[in-house]
Amino acid sequence: VKLHPLTAVRDALLYGVQAGSFGFFASAMGGMTEMVPMRAAFVLAPLGFALGAAYGVARYTAFEYELGETTLAIRSGVFQRQAREIPLGRVQNVDVEQSLLQRLLGLAEVRFETAGGGATEGKLSMVDVDDADRLQADLRQRRRAARQGGADGEASEPEPSVLYELSLGDLLVLAGVSFRWGVVPLTLFSYPFVDDLLVGLFRRYVVEAMLGGTLSPSDPRLLGVGLALLAGYATLAWLLSAAVTVLQYYGFRLARLDDQLVYERGLVQRYSGTIPLEKVQSVAVEENAAMRRLGYAALTVETAGYAQGGGGGDGGERSPSAIPLADRGTVLGLVAAIEGVENVAVDRPPERARRRYAGRYALVVAGLAAALAAVHLLVRPLGVLWALPVVALAGALPGAHLKWANRGYHAGDRHFLARTGFWRRSTRVVPYYRLQTVVTERTVFQRRWGLASVVGDTAASSTLLSRSATAHDLDDREADALHDRLREGLVADLIDRRTVGRRSRVERLRDGEG
């Protein structure tokens, strides 16, 4: 099956403009160095455009996909031909994305993720939006058939049952309490805006006063101005982040359809995805400090689908949110339904871990103080800045306590729970049978305190941001016991699943709705 014909138009324009501008700039450069006459641009630019456009069209004609009974086959490539087959049972997430223009034209981009490979494994850009829906329905139907042992096409498509909907009020709360670091570079690009508001004010009141001689550079009021500027910038970034969040999560809806979780979201750019429940590696309850205060939580569901740092589409999201924000009870309810874990309570690390954190922070503060002292003595007097380490020291002890208080683990009957983080607390729930390796780590500093950390690694797409489930700073002996427990848990759980056939996630969810 071919992609939508408009893909050819888009690709032709895309590559045409690319190659055309290359031709233009190449001749412009050549013109400057007088190697080719400037006039060459009139030839090279259209020539580049024509070649690029031809390549775009050729790409379209070379691309073909076919959803078969057992595999998704994709042929692509103009110069380097590629034929790929993805067994349907190996497909993890399926995402459908529609930009505003694509929505107006009734088009969509479909992405199939598997656990292999780096980038998205099967990317259909673009198909008709009805085709996208049909692809997903066909995939579901074939999976169902495979599960029921080849009884083909009999089972009718079940109705999706809505598990959760993000209300407008909750959306605004979500926008308020979550900060997206991704907007920071954005604020720098929106320079005129920042320029007018912040830099403009700064120039008007500070620089002019300095030049006019009414304000000296060592005036303590400058510190106030600096703080005000910082606060202004922070507010701006926060507003921008809130706007992005609203755009992304507007109309979020999570439903169960057959053996999959299905979600959709987005105001301008529509985004929808499916997560097969049998592919779920782990779930994580995410609560940042503000959400905990207000009694909210979020839930992410990890599969092995997304490649490192890639995937997820907009916002650089790693593992899709099953629930971006809801009251804690709702979130825990879904955890119970997906994993069969009723309680996400954990045991804290031993008390000496807290002393360790306090010591560590105190060392950082001491380092800061030493650096400032050196600057003060050797470079120039620093004035009120000496107060900085004192303030930091005052923060070190509560900081150590909060870090300690928000860490912990629990090894249950069938699951390993690990929690960490104060600002963004994350409680990861890993079924034993999803464990890949178990690792115990003891740094030099941990050994001094008789502490160790235990990592339960899964096949989930790991990123720098979300580390695998780790029980931090346990007592040495406890760590050894946990290591063995995880190992035994994995083997026992696997045997159990093979012989008895446990109640699946799908059944649990179905019963939960009952």
Place this chain on the structure above:
Amino acid sequence: MERLDSRVRYTWAVSVLVVALVLGVALALVGGFLQVDRLWLLALLVVPLGLTHAVLRYRRWRFAVDEDALYLERGVVTEVETSVPFVRVQHVDTQRGPLERLLGLASVVVYTAGSRGADVSIPGLRPERAEALRQQLRDLAIDSEGEDAV
């Protein structure tokens, strides 16, 4: 628990010397630029540190093929213990770099689908041992074939 072949220390020692050499050249260039004489001597500090590390590393390194998992213990600054259940083994390699070939050594690398999979490797084995271990792990992985890993 099994230990590595003691010759593995030489491979580590050689890599220490290579690092020291590279560092020395870099420092010599920087020293020339900043007009500081004999800055490269700093690189010599790396040598005793690195050699001590290599010896300690050899002393710490242990592994065992348990009933249900491959178990490794290693690390000098950070001690690491890893269990790789056989069910989770995706494939097993034996590798021999030029230096290892020179010393008559080989490594076994065990891959899992985990996010930190490829860092499970056992260096400093005699080639026959590496070969045998690879086959043993392969057989154990096949025997314990369980639910689909991902």
